[in-house]
Amino acid sequence: AQSVSQHNHHVILSEAASLELGCNYSYGGTVNLFWYVQYPGQHLQLLLKYFSGDPLVKGIKGFEAEFIKSKFSFNLRKPSVQWSDTAEYFCAVNSPPGGSYIPTFGRGTSLIVHP
């Protein structure tokens, strides 16, 4: 079964610091990759997704992620965080057609940005 690891459970940064959140998955075949964000008191919403093509994906609010197939990774980055980026971040992976169509989520990373 597919598994997804988010190595950083809690991250605390000051505003303007750079951010990188790790995401690794286990399935070796074709994958679709997602990052979702949950701001305090709000719905989970999509930040960005990768299905195919350019492995560097740009999302909303200045976030980007790079798919590195050889490392089974899809790390999320932002060059300069803001206080409003305080949220919980989830990586998700599904792996059609050989694996599971259903996305598997990581355990999440809680990001706190101090002003």
Add this chain to the structure above:
Amino acid sequence: DVKVTQSSRYLVKRTGEKVFLECVQDMDHENMFWYRQDPGLGLRLIYFSYDVKMKEKGDIPEGYSVSREKKERFSLILESASTNQTSMYLCASSLLLEGSYNEQFFGPGTRLTVL
């Protein structure tokens, strides 16, 4: 915009009660999901449905059942609520795109407390 709504934001029930959580989506999505979200455990899939009257067990179906009588509505049922089912319950929907599940759209969640 896709909208996924859940019947209650907060619910308090007693041990042994039967609990119904309702979810409605307005974008004609084939697929609907129920997750529970617990701190440090991320999102865990309880059940999903890919069509009316069709359902599949997720990772943690024990103690839960579901019903999908109409395409837009997906209900989660706790047959006999227990304290270990105290959690945040999230509903989601998605399209099936090119043979793969696309991004999911989430509801606001129902925080259930079982006393």
